[in-house]
Amino acid sequence: MVVERKSATDFSLAVMDKRLFGEIGKLKSSYDHPVYIVEGDLYQGRFHTEPTAIREAIAWMTVMQGVPLVPSPGPEFTAELMFVMASQAQHGMGHPIVMRSGKPFDPVNGQRYLVEGLPGISESLARALLDHFGSASGVFAAGVDDLAQVAGISPQAAARMRKVLDANWPGSRA
Numbered sequence: 001m002v003v004e005r006k007s008a009t010d011f012s013l014a015v016m017d018k019r020l021f022g023e024i025g026k027l028k029s030s031y032d033h034p035v036y037i038v039e040g041d042l043y044q045g046r047f048h049t050e051p052t053a054i055r056e057a058i059a060w061m062t063v064m065q066g067v068p069l070v071p072s073p074g075p076e077f078t079a080e081l082m083f084v085m086a087s088q089a090q091h092g093m094g095h096p097i098v099m100r101s102g103k104p105f106d107p108v109n110g111q112r113y114l115v116e117g118l119p120g121i122s123e124s125l126a127r128a129l130l131d132h133f134g135s136a137s138g139v140f141a142a143g144v145d146d147l148a149q150v151a152g153i154s155p156q157a158a159a160r161m162r163k164v165l166d167a168n169w170p171g172s173r174a
Contacts, residue, residue, distance in 0.1 A: 001031070003082055004027060005037045005039065006037070007038070008038055034067050037081065100117065111130060111135060115139050120161075124152070125152050143162070
């Protein structure tokens with residue numbers, strides 16, 4: 001992880017003179033997980049700043065390039081945030097993260113809940129898989145070719161599901 005820290009003014013100028021796009025490219029080619037922290041009000045009017053260009057640059061960074069932009073009110077907040085980010089990068093959150101809440105207790109909704117936990121599976125696809133295979137265990141036991149026979153499940157989606165289902169748990173003895 002690397003953090004690029006800029007003032008809101010510098011960020012705005014980097015957008016307006018198109019420097020930002022090259023900077024993002026260099027960061028992405030050198031680091032696995034670049035993060036931008038911008039200190040100050042990004043949307044406050046500045047000399048030669050186009051609000052539309054700022055919004056488009058933020059959207060491009062986050063959606064197209066996968067580089068998060070984290071706002072900060074000032075240097076003290078940034079320092080605290082960077083400490084927490086470094087700590088989490090090295091040691092994790094320090095407590096378990098609940099991936100999904102509201103777990104159902106009845107078998108029907110429980111099976112749908114389990115199948116919906118697979119990558120790319122919506123409620124309607126979970127129902128289609130359960131209708132096709134008859135149970136959550138049937139879905140989980142199905143191979144890629146069998147999964148791909150269900151309407152709405154592409155071979156790529158089936159392969160992603162099998163990849164998750166077949167992956168070894170870190171630290172397991174299997």
